[in-house]
Amino acid sequence: MNQSPRRPPGGGQGPADGSLLGRTLAFSGSYVSDDGHIRVTRAHADAHEYSGDRFVGTCDHCARAGLMPAGGELLADVRAAARFAATHDHGYTD
Numbered sequence: 001m002n003q004s005p006r007r008p009p010g011g012g013q014g015p016a017d018g019s020l021l022g023r024t025l026a027f028s029g030s031y032v033s034d035d036g037h038i039r040v041t042r043a044h045a046d047a048h049e050y051s052g053d054r055f056v057g058t059c060d061h062c063a064r065a066g067l068m069p070a071g072g073e074l075l076a077d078v079r080a081a082a083r084f085a086a087t088h089d090h091g092y093t094d
Contacts, residue, residue: 021085022078025055031085037061038088040081043074057084 024031029042037060058072075081
């Protein structure tokens with residue numbers, strides 16, 4: 001059964017495809033939204049600290065509004081990264 005990602009009615013961007021985002025993070029270690037305002041990068045952990053696949057998500061709009069630290073939000077795994085990208089799709093256009 002092949003299911004395509006759902007798009008909201010009326011056009012626009014749909015939520016981030018978690019599997020595509022996961023493959024992108026596994027391949028390059030980072031993701032940048034089409035508009036460049038949302039970024040997910042692999043977090044750097046100290047050598048003595050086991051962190052698994054942890055990421056840092058940044059949203060320019062939320063950081064400017066003081067809703068998140070400028071350095072980003074720590075994300076536990078790919079699922080959290082996909083949720084972050086979908087949540088921070090504010091629908092803004094330049």
